[in-house]
Amino acid sequence: xxxxxxxxxxxEDLQAVFGNRVTISPMHRMAYSRDWSPRHRSAQDLPDLxxxxxxxxEVVQLVQVxxxxxxxxxxxxxxxxxxxxxxxxxxxxxxxxxxxxxILELDLQNLSVTVGAGITVWxxxxxxxxxxxxxxxxxxSKRACTIGACIGCxxxxxxxxxxxxxxxxxxxxxxxxxxxxxVRLGHRKAxxxxxxxxxxxxxxxxxxxxxxxxxxTLRVFPLPQTRQVRGYLFRSLNEGAKALERLLAAGLAxxxxxxxxxxxxxxxxxxxxxxxHREPEVPDWxxxxxxxxxxxxxxxVEFSMDKTTRILTEEYGAEMVREQEMVxxxxxxxxxxxxxxxxxxxxxxxxxKKFGAADLGLPIGRLDEAYARFREIAAKWHQDxxxxxxxxxxxxxxxxxxxxxxxxxxxxxxxxxxxYEYVRxxxxxxxxxxxxxxxxxxxxxxxxxxxxxxxxxSLEYMKQVKALFDPAGIMNPGKKFDTRWLR
Amino acid sequence: MNPLQxxxxxxxxxxxxxxxxxxxxxxxxxxxxxxxxxxxxxxxxMLVARGLLEGTLQPDEEMARMADECLLCGYxxxxxxxxxxxxxTALRExxxxxxxxxxxxxxxxxxxxTEGYLFPRTSAIRREGTTPLYLGCLYQSKPAEVxxxxxxxxxxxxxxxxxxxxxxxxxxxxxxxxxxxxRAQERFRQVYAxxxxxxxLTLCPTCTITLRDKYGLRxxxxxxxxxxRIGDLRLEPVAMTATYHDPCHLGRMLGVxxxxxxxxxxxxxxxxxxxxxRTFSTCCGGGGGVTAVxxxxxxxxxxxxxxxxxxxxxxxxxxxxxxxxxxxxxxAGRLANEVDxxxxxxxxxxxxxxxxxx
Numbered sequence: 027x028x029x030x031x032x033x034x035x036x037x038e039d040l041q042a043v044f045g046n047r048v049t050i051s052p053m054h055r056m057a058y059s060r061d062w063s064p065r066h067r068s069a070q071d072l073p074d075l076x077x078x079x080x081x082x083x084e085v086v087q088l089v090q091v092x093x094x095x096x097x098x099x100x101x102x103x104x105x106x107x108x109x110x111x112x113x114x115x116x117x118x119x120x121x122x123x124x125x126x127x128x129i130l131e132l133d134l135q136n137l138s139v140t141v142g143a144g145i146t147v148w149x150x151x152x153x154x155x156x157x158x159x160x161x162x163x164x165x166x167s168k169r170a171c172t173i174g175a176c177i178g179c180x181x182x183x184x185x186x187x188x189x190x191x192x193x194x195x196x197x198x199x200x201x202x203x204x205x206x207x208x209v210r211l212g213h214r215k216a217x218x219x220x221x222x223x224x225x226x227x228x229x230x231x232x233x234x235x236x237x238x239x240x241x242x243t244l245r246v247f248p249l250p251q252t253r254q255v256r257g258y259l260f261r262s263l264n265e266g267a268k269a270l271e272r273l274l275a276a277g278l279a280x281x282x283x284x285x286x287x288x289x290x291x292x293x294x295x296x297x298x299x300x301x302x303h304r305e306p307e308v309p310d311w312x313x314x315x316x317x318x319x320x321x322x323x324x325x326x327v328e329f330s331m332d333k334t335t336r337i338l339t340e341e342y343g344a345e346m347v348r349e350q351e352m353v354x355x356x357x358x359x360x361x362x363x364x365x366x367x368x369x370x371x372x373x374x375x376x377x378x379k380k381f382g383a384a385d386l387g388l389p390i391g392r393l394d395e396a397y398a399r400f401r402e403i404a405a406k407w408h409q410d411x412x413x414x415x416x417x418x419x420x421x422x423x424x425x426x427x428x429x430x431x432x433x434x435x436x437x438x439x440x441x442x443x444x445x446y447e448y449v450r451x452x453x454x455x456x457x458x459x460x461x462x463x464x465x466x467x468x469x470x471x472x473x474x475x476x477x478x479x480x481x482x483x484s485l486e487y488m489k490q491v492k493a494l495f496d497p498a499g500i501m502n503p504g505k506k507f508d509t510r511w512l513r
Numbered sequence: 514m515n516p517l518q519x520x521x522x523x524x525x526x527x528x529x530x531x532x533x534x535x536x537x538x539x540x541x542x543x544x545x546x547x548x549x550x551x552x553x554x555x556x557x558x559m560l561v562a563r564g565l566l567e568g569t570l571q572p573d574e575e576m577a578r579m580a581d582e583c584l585l586c587g588y589x590x591x592x593x594x595x596x597x598x599x600x601x602t603a604l605r606e607x608x609x610x611x612x613x614x615x616x617x618x619x620x621x622x623x624x625x626x627t628e629g630y631l632f633p634r635t636s637a638i639r640r641e642g643t644t645p646l647y648l649g650c651l652y653q654s655k656p657a658e659v660x661x662x663x664x665x666x667x668x669x670x671x672x673x674x675x676x677x678x679x680x681x682x683x684x685x686x687x688x689x690x691x692x693x694x695x696r697a698q699e700r701f702r703q704v705y706a707x708x709x710x711x712x713x714l715t716l717c718p719t720c721t722i723t724l725r726d727k728y729g730l731r732x733x734x735x736x737x738x739x740x741x742r743i744g745d746l747r748l749e750p751v752a753m754t755a756t757y758h759d760p761c762h763l764g765r766m767l768g769v770x771x772x773x774x775x776x777x778x779x780x781x782x783x784x785x786x787x788x789x790x791r792t793f794s795t796c797c798g799g800g801g802g803v804t805a806v807x808x809x810x811x812x813x814x815x816x817x818x819x820x821x822x823x824x825x826x827x828x829x830x831x832x833x834x835x836x837x838x839x840x841x842x843x844x845a846g847r848l849a850n851e852v853d854x855x856x857x858x859x860x861x862x863x864x865x866x867x868x869x870x871x
Contacts, residue, residue, distance in 0.1 A: 047549065053576050054550050056564045059555035062534040068567055070560075078549045105534050125549050146540055150790060170536025247796065367535050369594035376533045377525070436532055 027117050032095035033074045036119070039091045040077055047125070048079040053213070058102055058120045062447050063110040063470065066433040072115040072149045073100060073120035080125045082200055082208050082240040089238070089500075090206040092119055098503050099204075101234040103144065103175035106167035108383065109231045109470025111179060116504050123174050126240055129153055133312065138197065138215045139316030140243045143174030158242025159246045162189035162281075165466075170362055174239045180231030182427060182466035184361050186419035187274075188281040188321075189247070193230045194421065198243035201229055202238060215243060215352040223377035228491065233468050236495035250321035253281070255357045256337050259312035262429065263287065263393035263416065266314040269342040270424040273318070276337060278330040281320050281321040284360065285314050287397065290413025291356075297370035298355040306352040315347065318354055375412060379433035382409075382445050384452035388426045398428045399455055407448035408441070409433070419465070420512035427465035446511035453512070454479060469506045476512040516572065516611035519603040520562055520690065526595040527566065530559035531780035538589035538597065541789060543796045543814045544582055544803075552579055555589035555597045562604055580605045581806045584814070585687055586761040587794035602687060609689030617805045618688035622786030625650075626693050629700065631680035642674035645708040646735065649679050649720035651835040658835070662713065664736060664864045668869045669742050673714065676683035679704045681723040688802050698727065705730075712740055718762035718834050719770075725767075728734060734763060736833050736861065740772035743779045747866040755859075757784060757792035758841060760834035773833050773861055780868050782831070787821045795821070797832075798842035815844020819856050821846075833861040 028036075033050065040048040049055075052072070052418050059070035074097070079085045082241025092099045105112060114120055127149070133139070133155065143152060147161065147168035154160050162185040165171050171181065174191040177199065198212035212226035229236060260266040266285045286294065288308060298306050308315070316338075320330040329347060338344040347353055358364040365371045375381040377425035388396055397414060402412050409432035417427040430452060436442040449472060453463035457480050463473055463481035478485050489507060492499075504510070520527070539554040540547055551557035556687050558580070558841045564570030583601050584744040591598040608614065625631050632654035640646075640663065652659050667728050682697030694827050702709075709728075714735040724730040757777055763769045789795045798804070798814030818841060830841055842858040849855040 049550070051575055052570055053561055053579065054575075056560050056570055057550065057552035059560060060531070062532075065532075067528050067532060068563075070564075070569065076550065101549075104536055105556075106536055122549065122551070149540060167536070170534075170539055180585065181669070221576045237683070323538050363537075366594045367537055367592070368529060372535075373594075377529045502729070 028074055028095070028097050030453060032097060036091050036095045036337050039094070040075065040088060044077055044079070049076050050074065055120070058112075058114070058122070061105050061110065061112050063113070064380055064436060064442060066439055066442050071115045072116035072117070074117045075374055076120045076122060078122040078125040082202060085121070085202040085238050085240050086206055086208050088119060088121065089204065093206055093498055096498065097500065099238070099500050100176070100502050101238045102179065103178070104146070104167055104171035104471050106170050106442045107109060107175070107179060107467070107470065109464070109467040109472050110510070111468055111470040111502075113504075114469050115471060117499070121238060123238065124172060126174070130241065132157065133215065135352050136215050137246050138243060139246050140198075140241065141173055143171050143177070143199075143239045143242050146170060147176065150235070154246055155249065155274060158249050160249050161195065161244055161431050162193055163192045164361065165362075166360065173242050173244070177230055177242060178233050179468050180466070182417050182419060184282050186417065186421075186425075187283045188421060189468055190421045191419055193227060195245045196226065196230065196242060197245060199226055199229060199239050200241035201237040201239055204498060204501040208240070212243070217245060221363050231468060233470065233505050235492060237501055237507050239340045252324045252327050253319055253321040254327050255317060255353055256331060256335070256350075257353040257356070258316045258318070258344045259309065259347060260314040260316060260342065260344050261311060262390065263314045265342060265395055266316045267393055267416070267424050267426065267506070269338055269344065269391045270316065270418070272341065273334055273337060274422055274424065276333065278327050278334055278363050279320045279322040280318055280330065282319040282361070283316065283424075285316045285416040287314060287414045288312065289411055290314055290415050293375060293431070294356045294371075294374055294414055294510050295352060297358060298307060298352050298363050300370050306349055309345070312345070316344075316422045336352040348449055348496045355465060375433060379410070380436045381412065381429065381431060382434035383429045383431040384449045384457040384466070385464050385467040386428050386430065386452060386461055388459055388461035390424050390426045392459055393426060394429065396455070396459065400452065403448060404432055404456065407444045407446050407451070409445060417466070450476065450512040471504055471508070471510045472512060474506045474508045516607050517566060519606040520566055520600070520609065523596055523600045523603060524566065526600060527559050528563050530556055530595055531563050532589050537592040541588060541793070543588070543793055543798065543817060544584060546817055547810060547813045548582070548758055553582065553636060555593070555601070558583070558601055558604060562600060563608065569600070572608050572611035572613050574613055577608045577615065578806070580608055580614050581618065581688075582803055582810055584747060584761075584798070584800035584803055586800045587765050588793070588795060591765050591792050599740045602689070605687070605689035606691050614689055618802055621802070621805060622685045622688055622690045622693050625682065625685055626696060627682045630682055631684060637677070638675055639677070640673055640675040641722065642672040644671055644673055644714055645711055646673035646675050646716070647720060647724065648675060648678060648712045648773070649706075649717035652716050653678065655835065658862070660867045662735070663868060665739065665865045669739050669746060671714070671738065673701045676708065677704055681720045681727070682720050683723040684802060692721065700729065713765065716835065718760045718767060719836070722762045722766050724846075735768055736776070737769055737772045739865070740775050743776055746869060748780055751864060751868055752781065752871065753829050754783040754785060754827060755829040755831050756787050757790075757820045758787070758797065758830050758832040758837060759791055759839045760832060761794070761796050761800055763834060764794055765792055766824070776861060776865065777831055780864060785825045787825055787827075789821065797837040797840040798844060799836040802841065811840060812843055812847055815840050816848045817846045819848050822856050823852070827857055829857045831859050831861055
């Protein structure tokens with residue numbers, strides 16, 4: 027941990043650059059003491075300082091100060107991560123990146139926008155909408171989540187099945203490395219490159235361990251004229267995944283697809299219950315609910331919707347959800363975010379207990395098997411099941427980025443440990459099933475070290491990459507290669 | 514008294530926010546927008562509140578300054594089912610109880626408790642009439658504005674009765690003096706007792722919500738009463754492109770969104786909406802006593818709100834609140850020095866009076 031002398035000296039040096047945009051006040055440090063990860067209710071990881079840079083040059087200066095005094099540097103963005111990515115458990119400088127929130131260039135001719143990495147996905151889209159454009163990488167945390175966080179965490183996107191995740195739509199970025207240098211990575215406004223090594227891609231999902239992203243150039247898209255959303259009931263999760271692949275092969279205008287098990291539906295339908303004081307109708311035989319949205323010109327959407335319904339009902343024995351209001355409520359919860367927290371969403375998963383998830387990526391044909399084992403492993407570690415959602419995160423193919431969610435009791439250290447034992451066993455299962463331990467949360471302070479089970483000898487190469495960008499090991503230490511939770 | 518007692522009823526809410534971190538409250542919080550530290554957003558304050566409750570943080574002047582720089586505008590509460598405004602008010606109370614209250618807030622509360630009103634006045638404004646009209650401290654100190662409002666009300670066929678008044682006490686409670694507020698309430702009830710059973714027309718949105726929620730009185734914003742008769746009035750059209758700023762208490766908290774807009778449209782104004790309007794409108798910078806403790810912050814917030822108007826091409830901001838109008842006007846003046854464009858700020862009463870006078 028940093029010494030008091032180093033902290034004080036770093037503070038004085040930073041004050042010369044940042045004035046009142048740097049603080050060592052316990053109150054401000056407390057406000058940066060946790061994210062959305064399952065932790066004991068009284069847990070706190072206090073950074074030693076908090077600083078708010080407004081420019082890339084200021085980030086360079088603060089990293090140089092950190093190098094001078096061997097202080098950890100932890101970038102903080104939306105604070106909505108579920109893997110402890112911003113937990114400053116080794117102290118150091120917390121970098122409040124949301125001060126880097128400028129729109130630097132909107133290039134309408136090339137459908138490209140360059141932004142400070144601290145702008146939120148929501149604010150960027152408000153701005154783009156004035157030009158009839160949008161940026162389709164949209165995590166559920168988009169009200170708070172920044173573009174820098176999307177890059178750093180490689181998080182999920184509602185519209186992944188058509189537009190992919192952040193990497194599909196990122197063409198350039200500026201990274202301040204652990205060497206205290208700003209480097210421009212990527213291919214400017216071109217969508218791809220065959221030259222050099224793909225260093226920009228390395229930064230996606232690097233969780234601040236290589237450096238701090240300060241600027242990003244993104245591909246943007248014309249807003250679709252219209253969008254419709256419907257839900258379909260299936261007898262199994264595997265059937266739903268197969269049917270989705272068939273719909274994609276048919277060439278329909280699908281722009282999102284999410285499949286929930288019965289229990290997870292409950293999580294998304296509080297607003298329905300709030301309004302009607304009853305459970306949405308789901309027949310007993312239905313084990314999976316596939317929500318699909320189509321976007322584009324009205325006639326194309328209308329046709330796609332009709333064709334989807336014909337394929338799913340005639341070829342797969344699926345049934346369309348009759349209560350469209352339930353579907354609309356789900357969409358409000360998922361995309362439009364038109365709900366009141368703790369009333370129309372999370373009254374049970376956050377107020378009473380806490381939402382926690384293992385976020386495995388699996389081959390698409392093993393969903394039912396994974397579902398059965400999820401139930402066994404959750405029961406073994408005394409976790410109440412919240413449910414399972416299958417996200418589709420790559421363009422034009424069914425994928426299985428899965429949230430296996432449970433209710434976490436955060437009132438005792440033991441129950442928190444049990445949750446992480448559950449994550450450990452689920453993560454091992456993912457590797458055994460030829461998948462990956464994490465598909466949208468990242469390693470954070472959970473999987474580092476334990477992920478050797480997945481990466482094998484390549485983990486050593488990853489450490490070399492880390493050393494190249496961050497030879498002093500100051501950039502978000504305790505992440506990716508260390509775990510506080512899994513043994 | 515245990516200084517933290519005020520926070521104890523909200524422990525569940527505080528832990529719920531701490532474990533969630535959704536951040537719905539953060540991005541548009543006008544204070545966070547200027548200050549930049551998470552601490553100034555509601556979710557940041559909720560972590561600070563937990564630190565106090567668990568003893569990992571101790572009350573101090575810096576913390577009191579942070580709490581005093583909340584506008585109590587309720588934006589965070591509109592985004593969340595937790596008791597955000599009540600918790601921040603309780604935080605102020607806890608800090609005041611621990612001995613950390615801004616001298617300016619203490620002086621304002623003492624002024625109200627001693628004199629019965631907040632702002633200096635030459636003499637109390639009164640009017641004989643039939644319909645009770647409660648002016649509140651701000652309007653009692655603005656006779657010219659009251660003259661304009663009375664002119665509109667009279668032309669709309671009202672016969673307002675302005676009786677003896679004392680302060681509703683909002684400022685006393687909002688700045689952390691719960692015990693003083695109880696005394697202010699007692700005095701208000703004594704003085705305003707003759708009208709307790711009648712419908713009372715009101716002008717200041719903050720007084721209105723206090724009279725309704727803290728005293729259980731039947732209140733109606735006078736602007737709503739005028740909107741109900743707007744079709745019967747002969748109005749000269751006003752040619753301008755303007756936006757309407759929803760005062761926090763009138764809009765978000767009392768639910769009065771459409772009536773002022775109906776009047777504005779009836780005046781022939783081309784109305785454009787700012788990005789954040791109605792329930793999710795953002796504060797002018799004058800709420801929560803912030804102007805008293807940090808006028809610079811208040812002005813920066815006002816400038817941001819004027820920027821919102823500029824972004825949608827409005828040349829004028831119309832509003833209907835004795836706090837919002839001067840606060841936005843201050844912001845517009847200061848912003849004009851930076852962007853070389855002045856956005857005028859007009860009170861709806863003023864506009865109405867001119868349209869009715871022609």
